[in-house]
Amino acid sequence: MSNSRAVILFWQLAILAAVLVIWQWGFDWSKALLPKAYVPKILDPYFVAKPTLIWQSFLRLGCFADAGGFTACVTGNDNNLWLATLVTLKNTWWGFLFGSASGIAAGLILGRSDFLARVFGPYIVALNSIPRIALVPLVILIFGLGDLSKIATAWLVVFFVVFFNTFEGTRAVDRDQIAAARLLGASEFTVLRTVVIPSALAWVFASLLPAVSFALIGVIVGEFIGAERGLGKLIIEAEARANASEMMVAIFVMMFVGILLAIAVRSLQSYLLRWQPQFEPSA
Amino acid sequence: MIAAPGQGLALARDEGETAAARTRIAVQGLAKRFNASGREFVAVDDVSFEVKQGEFVALLGPSGCGKSTILNMVAGLLPRSGGRILIDEDTVETGKVNPRVGYVFQRDTLFPWRTVEQNIGYGLEIAGLPRAERAGRVASAVEKAGLSGFAQSFPRMLSGGMRQRVALMRTLILEPEILLMDEPFGALDTHTKLEMHKTLLEIWERERQTVLFVTHDLGEALTLASRIILLSARPGRLKEDFDVAIPRPRDPVAVRETAEFGRLYSHIWHSLGEEFRRTRAD
Structure with missing residues (x-):
């Protein structure tokens, strides 16, 4: 009984409520009750804002509380919350798409060709050893402050993750299944299409879920270092003004963006891998 | 000796x-x-x-x-x-x-991402046989193997014997x-x-x-x-x-x-x- 859905939901909501209450009033209460030295700094609204302040900032940044009306606010501000979210989401999406598409293609080609795998192997290991973040200033130098540099950064992060998984997945294809397909008349290309790709798909998807988060990280870091628009830019601007509540707004929006992207990948995964037991439609 | x-x-x-x-x-x-x-x-x-x-x-x-x-x-x-x-x-x-020549393996070599009928029809499919013509031959092979009712199942839902029947039919359907x-x-x-x-x-x-x-x-x-x-x-x-x-x-x-x-x-x-x-x- 203790792990029924209602009980679990109850505890989840209770934790949420407790966090919000402590966040909102914890600092005031501890200031009133505790000696000054024991008041936890982490609860200081100057650093972490407060749920009500964050909500107000959200309304203001999101143009819900503007005197001039919603439309005027959105069109008047180059980096309002809506535009910033849209730009970050768009760049994340393209970076993820290009990164995973090229990662899958390269993984399949090198996974199927021993020769190419041996030629390119050391280069890939060497490139993969570079912390991707170290390349971001270079990417911005090459592609400028616009969207292209953010897409390129996300691509850099996503490519290797997806590549390595696709490569391993292609290597792990059951040799007898390939032999069976050949004996049933499959050509090299048909084997790739009907055996190697479906079989490697589980490996590919295992990397796509983290890849989505990585793409978002890549875009945000790119925006931190140099950008005109985007959620990362919003955070940097808020930091310059020491405005914790605006930073929190951007952070929460990123969280929702991340969740939405993960849900999208998961639903695609559970459809394409429905033959696997863990994705069996629940009875 | x-x-x-x-x-x-x-x-x-x-x-x-x-x-x-x-x-x-x-x-x-x-x-x-x-x-x-x-x-x-x-x-x-x-x-x-x-x-x-x-x-x-x-x-x-x-x-x-x-x-x-x-x-x-x-x-x-x-x-x-x-x-x-x-x-x-x-x-x-x-x-x-x-x-x-047809070949039947000792090991289970069914394609786990294909249903029973997609497995049995694999050879006909890649040979480019039209879907309508394929469906009839696959259906009769499924029946011959005693797998009626399992045509839409994935291999992991079947017993070892049923899987080997599918493998046999996947080969035999190509005559x-x-x-x-x-x-x-x-x-x-x-x-x-x-x-x-x-x-x-x-x-x-x-x-x-x-x-x-x-x-x-x-x-x-x-x-x-x-x-x-x-x-x-x-x-x-x-x-x-x-x-x-x-x-x-x-x-x-x-x-x-x-x-x-x-x-x-x-x-x-x-x-x-x-x-x-x-x-x-x-």
Whole structure:
């Protein structure tokens, strides 16, 4: 009984409520009750804002509380919350798409060709050893402050993750299944299409879920270092003004963006891998 | 006692059904040597035999005698180290698939991401047969395999026996004239195995494909085959070659009560026993 859905939901909501209450009033209460030295700094609204302040900032940044009306606010501000979210989401999406598409293609080609795998192997290991973040200033130098540099950064992060998984997945294809397909008349290309790709798909998807988060990280870091628009830019601007509540707004929006992207990948995964037991439609 | 190749052929041939038929598979002086950590060892040594049109030949021998190796060389899955293999008078080329030849694996090689009917229809699909035409043939194959109601299931939902039926149908739907089978029922429990024998006997007694069937199960060989080729322990050499004159249609249970079954069973038992003792003496 203790792990029924209602009980679990109850505890989840209770934790949420407790966090919000402590966040909102914890600092005031501890200031009133505790000696000054024991008041936890982490609860200081100057650093972490407060749920009500964050909500107000959200309304203001999101143009819900503007005197001039919603439309005027959105069109008047180059980096309002809506535009910033849209730009970050768009760049994340393209970076993820290009990164995973090229990662899958390269993984399949090198996974199927021993020769190419041996030629390119050391280069890939060497490139993969570079912390991707170290390349971001270079990417911005090459592609400028616009969207292209953010897409390129996300691509850099996503490519290797997806590549390595696709490569391993292609290597792990059951040799007898390939032999069976050949004996049933499959050509090299048909084997790739009907055996190697479906079989490697589980490996590919295992990397796509983290890849989505990585793409978002890549875009945000790119925006931190140099950008005109985007959620990362919003955070940097808020930091310059020491405005914790605006930073929190951007952070929460990123969280929702991340969740939405993960849900999208998961639903695609559970459809394409429905033959696997863990994705069996629940009875 | 080690029989020289071909010596066993002297045993009486008393099943007339293959007498005048043409040769489908001819294996001549076949050899296979492997290199294992610098040391060469001989897996198959100078094996010669022929399989005629419509024969059901069991390749029987102790584990590790190279019988699967022989089959894989006949299928062109494995290069040979010596000798020749002809199928319908054409030399078998390694890596080249002969559309007249079907192969059933010992291991489960179904595609787990395809449903039962998609697995069975795989060969027709990649051959480009139109969907409508395919559907009819797949449906009748699903029924023939006794899998009605499971057409939309994925392989992991099926038992081992059902999966092997799917594998059998996936090969048979392409209507191969020659069927190579590598211990296809080796992993099944006794009961399921007997049911598979029944299915295979029904199909074969109706369609009379030319079959080369690898097994180490003496009872299985006697139940199914019209001829048994007995191999020696490693290196695999031809030891005996004789017909199984049990009348058809055969029932996998009733066949065990025939006098011929009992006679051959004890004969092969002793012959195989020699091989086991020889292996242990090595």
